[in-house]
Amino acid sequence: MDQVEQQLGGGRYRLVAQLGEGGMAMVYRARDERLGVDRAVKLLKSEVASRKSVLRRFEAEATTMARLHHPNVVTVHDVVIDPDRVFMVMELVDGGSLVDWLDRNGPMPPRLAVMVTTHMLAGLAAAHEAGVVHRDIKPHNVLISREGVPKIGDFGIAHLEDQAHSYTRTGTVMGTWAYMPPEQRSSAKSVDARADIYSVGATLYALVRNTEPFDLYVSEGHEEMFEGLPDSLVAVIKKACRYRPDDRYANAVEMANALQAIVAELPPIPLDTPALGEGGSIDTAAATASLHSQPSDAGLGDSTSLLEEPSPHAASSTTLNKRGLGLAMLGLGLVFALGALLVGGAAIALISSRGGAGAPEPEPVAVVAPAPVTAPEPPPKLEPIVEPEPEPEPEPVIVAPKPKPKPHPSAKPKDHPSNKPKPNPKPAPAPAVVAMGTLKVNSIPWSTVYVDGAKVKATPITDHPLSAGSHTIKLVAGDGTEKVHTVTISGDSQTFFCWRFAEDSEC
Numbered sequence: 001m002d003q004v005e006q007q008l009g010g011g012r013y014r015l016v017a018q019l020g021e022g023g024m025a026m027v028y029r030a031r032d033e034r035l036g037v038d039r040a041v042k043l044l045k046s047e048v049a050s051r052k053s054v055l056r057r058f059e060a061e062a063t064t065m066a067r068l069h070h071p072n073v074v075t076v077h078d079v080v081i082d083p084d085r086v087f088m089v090m091e092l093v094d095g096g097s098l099v100d101w102l103d104r105n106g107p108m109p110p111r112l113a114v115m116v117t118t119h120m121l122a123g124l125a126a127a128h129e130a131g132v133v134h135r136d137i138k139p140h141n142v143l144i145s146r147e148g149v150p151k152i153g154d155f156g157i158a159h160l161e162d163q164a165h166s167y168t169r170t171g172t173v174m175g176t177w178a179y180m181p182p183e184q185r186s187s188a189k190s191v192d193a194r195a196d197i198y199s200v201g202a203t204l205y206a207l208v209r210n211t212e213p214f215d216l217y218v219s220e221g222h223e224e225m226f227e228g229l230p231d232s233l234v235a236v237i238k239k240a241c242r243y244r245p246d247d248r249y250a251n252a253v254e255m256a257n258a259l260q261a262i263v264a265e266l267p268p269i270p271l272d273t274p275a276l277g278e279g280g281s282i283d284t285a286a287a288t289a290s291l292h293s294q295p296s297d298a299g300l301g302d303s304t305s306l307l308e309e310p311s312p313h314a315a316s317s318t319t320l321n322k323r324g325l326g327l328a329m330l331g332l333g334l335v336f337a338l339g340a341l342l343v344g345g346a347a348i349a350l351i352s353s354r355g356g357a358g359a360p361e362p363e364p365v366a367v368v369a370p371a372p373v374t375a376p377e378p379p380p381k382l383e384p385i386v387e388p389e390p391e392p393e394p395e396p397v398i399v400a401p402k403p404k405p406k407p408h409p410s411a412k413p414k415d416h417p418s419n420k421p422k423p424n425p426k427p428a429p430a431p432a433v434v435a436m437g438t439l440k441v442n443s444i445p446w447s448t449v450y451v452d453g454a455k456v457k458a459t460p461i462t463d464h465p466l467s468a469g470s471h472t473i474k475l476v477a478g479d480g481t482e483k484v485h486t487v488t489i490s491g492d493s494q495t496f497f498c499w500r501f502a503e504d505s506e507c
Contacts, residue, residue: 008087009080013041019094024048025058029092039077040093044086055086062088064155067130072123074143074153093153095146095277098139098203102210105274110233111266112273113207114259116142119150120200121259125252127152128193135191137199138179139206148277178212179203182243182444185507186500194245197255201240201248208233215460216241218446222458232262243445435468435491442498443483444507447475463494477501 006015008030015028019040030041048054058081065076078089098116102108108116120142127134134141134155141154177185181198184191202213208229219225219238226234236258242248249255441449442460449456451473456464459475468491475483483499498507 008041008043008085009078009089013039013087013089015041015043024054029094030089032089038092040090042088042090049086055081058086058088061155064132065090068123068127068132070123070126071149072119072151073126074151090153091151093143093145093151095144095148098142098144098150098207101144101274101276102139102207107210108207109267109269109273110208110230111263112269112276113204114233114263114266116150116207116276117200117204118256118259120152120203121252121256123150123152124193124196124200125256128196128252133191133193134196134199135184136176136179137196137203138176139203140176142203144276146277148275150276178214179206181241181245182217183245192245193251194248197248197252198241198245200252200255201237204233204240205237213241215442215446217243217444218459222446230262230266232265236262436465437468437489437491438494439464439466439471439473439487439489440494440496441473441475442496442507443475443477444498444500444502445477447477447483447499447501450474450476473497475499475501 007013008015012032012034014031014033016031016038017029018026019029020027024045026043026045028041028043030039031037032039044054044058059079062076062079065074066079069075074093075091076088077091080087080089120137124134124137132155134152136154137152141152143151143153145151179199179202181191181195184195198217202216205213205216209225216225216237219241226237236255239258240248240255249258439451440460440462441456441464446459448458449461451464451466452471466489468489470486470488473485473487475485481501483501485497485499487495487497489495499505500507
């Protein structure tokens with residue numbers, strides 16, 4: 001972290017260190033001198049703070065986050081907009097993001113990934129109940145507290161469903177492509193909470209694979225994407241990432257219920273798995289208890305509450321049944337106690353079998369002897385090379401020179417112009433260099449691509465080299481629907497074409 005010394009808010013907030021930087025803002029660790037606590041300050045860069053559109057979006061983000069009070073959502077404490085400085089004061093979540101954890105440790109064990117996802121769904125349930133659609137859920141925007149609690153942040157492009165007007169133009173594409181549902185790629189303004197469900201499914205895939213989840217909505221044609229993952233987990237990810245919003249989980253609670261149903265089928269979290277937060281081990285008990293939900297008192301029917309009890313400001317549909325949570329925690333404690341007794345009994349039996357009380361002698365470590373080193377075989381004996389005796393040189397034969405023939409009377413003299421050598425013909429011109437470009441093709445849903453009659457592969461294709469000029473591409477969807485299109489490739493440039501079969505139009 002870069003060390004800084006700067007004061008904001010009339011000296012109330014002292015910037016201590018830089019935590020991160022984006023295109024329009026810097027994030028700092030700050031000290032609230034009045035309350036004596038550490039905060040996070042998001043400070044707009046001076047070069048963009050004067051733009052009205054940026055200020056409106058910054059205010060919208062602050063307003064959105066201020067409406068949410070939930071343990072799994074980053075809390076906003078203050079917003080200051082003055083001529084010189086525009087900044088937001090937020091809860092300090094200094095355990096890094098999920099993508100930081102993946103960078104350090106690699107793919108996340110499936111059961112831990114399910115627990116983290118359940119926390120995310122708890123925060124999103126509160127946001128959706130407040131009429132807020134995040135529209136940019138991804139591992140980068142989920143922060144981890146030192147206690148290991150995931151918290152959703154960065155509501156910079158969130159959409160308020162009850163706004164009289166929106167700062168997102170119709171047709172504008174906003175978000176992160178790999179985690180974005182198909183409908184948001186056409187227009188970010190018209191999406192609803194099911195767009196966040198898609199992004200949560202894509203994030204869950206990224207956690208267990210540690211790779212970008214491109215185009216999961218066409219995963220049926222690319223089953224190798226899920227190789228090695230538990231079938232029950234794959235089914236949840238696929239349903240969350242369906243192409244049509246109506247085919248996905250209806251809300252965050254329904255997806256959490258689906259995760260609850262499969263958690264017992266997933267392998268246990270390995271004991272050497274690094275903790276989520278720096279302050280201790282993984283809070284497995286709390287996360288597991290959160291999955292054993294009870295019917296809500298708010299009339300949700302089979303929908304269940306998710307995690308910690310929300311604050312009084314949270315909507316009634318996410319209220320936790322305290323009695324149900326207590327029973328779940330009690331049941332979990334009995335399971336852990338039974339496991340401890342079984343482990344203890346096994347340990348006592350092992351000690352008794354080795355000769356009574358006292359520390360058991362360590363097991364001998366099996367040492368695998370290295371393979372014997374054999375002496376190299378001696379090189380084959382080389383026979384001496386006997387050079388043959390040189391043959392005697394033949395006697396020189398003296399040949400009398402032939403008399404030069406007399407020139408014919410009609411022969412032309414040697415210096416006649418017709419006897420001079422003719423000049424070499426001009427070299428053939430070098431072949432012209434063919435200009436090359438590249439072609440990118442995608443389709444919704446996926447399709448087989450033919451270029452100039454030759455089959456290439458299924459969409460999406462990227463950086464396919466083609467010579468400059470016109471080319472014919474044909475897309476054949478899974479149901480046999482075809483689209484033929486002519487593209488013009490320019491040298492040293494990239495041409496992109498995307499076709500949406502359902503609407504019979506370009507993406």
